[in-house]
Amino acid sequence: MARPADLELASVTKRYGETTAVDSIDLKIKAGTYCCLLGPSGCGKSSTLRMIAGHESVSDGDIVLGPEVVNGLPPAKRGTAMMFQSYALFPHLSARDNVAFPLRMKGVNKVDRSIRATDALKMVDMERYQARLPSQLSGGQQQRVALARALVTDPQILLLDEPLSALDPFLKIRVRAELKRFQRELGISFIHVTHSQEEAMALADLIIIMNAGRIEQAGDPRSIFNAPATEFVARFIGGHNVIPAGDRKISVRSDRLHVSAGGQGTPATVREVEYQGTAVFVSLVTEAGLEMMAIVPERTFYARPFEAGDAVHVHWDEADIHELAA
């Protein structure tokens, strides 16, 4: 087993001609962390990951893995391994030969290749399928083979670029739990790129939220959800209302809004009511034209239900107000 290592990015920049894809980011990821790089399409997540992997050169700054600056090292010499967005396995090779492939590239002899490939397949509980071709495996099983192929080189850090995007919603949730379990068992850091806030929340010890090549906020899921640093973060992670309040800007969680027919608060009209099972999503528009969303527990809602078009009041407690940075 490789020793888990800390990773540091110091003022790392990536330019493609005129485009600055990653703009001088600083980042520390302690060994053994499940880290998600989260942000909208084009914000620089994949570029960051590819620079860590060595598949892309660094325009400026340093990538430090363990005690070593690795900028100049080729991918195979870094102690990182990458699992790609489309985890396309070689269709004409068995699961075992697919997993053994990176070892063949490294010049490992045939006997050792076979032993290590079988071990890696064991790790992802796919040993009994090792003779099968990819076409004889389900999507989830192919994904595990791809994971074994990434792990067979004994990386200190595993890099995953949107690894769940090709899976159907049910499989996504199952494989996500498996990734988390593998990461815990291996004790190495996983750096997982996603544009899904739900995925990041479910998986990460550390979420890095990126926007336009910069880091907007880094922290554990709860601290980000409870204290989004900026308007961008509050909007991107969802579940928050961004409200202009005088010369400042505040956010209030959707599940902290109170909606009532009479009483006090800001007058608003119900736009839409969406039943979601455990809760009801009530979208509102205030007299001032501000759109808001209240998440009301099912029982509370049906004690006094509303319909689209109803005039209501919306209010929130002082304690639930969160200030956003300008």
Ligand code: ADP
């Ligand atoms: P993300 O993974 O967050 O969607 P990327 O890192 O792929 O973002 O891209 C960030 C920016 O860099 C985008 O504007 C994208 O168009 C640009 N970009 C990415 N790769 C290249 C490339 N090889 N050549 C030129 N521009 C690129």
Ligand code: MG
């Ligand atoms: Mg990408």
